[in-house]
Amino acid sequence: MTHSVNDLRFVERMGGALTDAGLPRLPSRAFAALLSDEDGRMTAAELAAALEVSPAGVSGAVNYLARVGMLRRERHRGSRRDVYVVDDDAWHTAMLRRDQLYAPMVGALDEAIADLGDDDPRRVRLVLTREFLVFVDEELADLATRWDDRRRALLRRSR
Structure with missing residues (x-):
């Protein structure tokens, strides 16, 4: 080739x-x-x-x-x-595996947060990190749904 x-x-x-x-x-x-x-x-x-x-x-x-x-x-x-x-849609396929990316990190953060007291200075940083990852995961799910709709429209137009 x-x-x-x-x-x-x-x-x-x-x-x-x-x-x-x-x-x-x-x-x-x-x-x-x-x-x-x-x-x-x-x-x-x-x-x-x-x-x-x-x-x-x-x-x-x-x-x-x-x-x-x-x-x-x-x-x-x-x-x-x-x-x-x-x-053809490799990015979408990779994005759908987000549970394998974010879930282990969120799990590790959950454990660490559970071990900290409410007044521990690390708690806020870990909670914000966890919540950011949960937020991104939720947004990616919505984004994947919107992409599916857009992809179908693009494929219809290209035929």
Whole structure:
């Protein structure tokens, strides 16, 4: 599979933007490569070639992306080779996994808050942190519903 200069430019630019937003560099570039791939499906060897990195680097990158829900792993039929797939709506898919992100943090905060007295100076900071995460989680649920509506409208218009 060959990539055009524009594809490579996109991978570097989008990868850089994702890195600036806090994602590790190689997973950012791998996600960008999959996002810009014609069918959004690449093997580890294809990713390594496209990104000019080692297969070991690709392994760590795709494991990270799978863990955060930005891609999924499939098997070639009759083969032991994995294919890494980014869905057309990968951001939405990752966002729907918010319970795996926020619930453990809220649980840890609940435990810590329960162990503190009302006059403990740490209590306010921990309560505000917990309430912020609960607020964000609730807002993301509403946002996901609005996105579903908008996505359906976009898909209807594009047909």
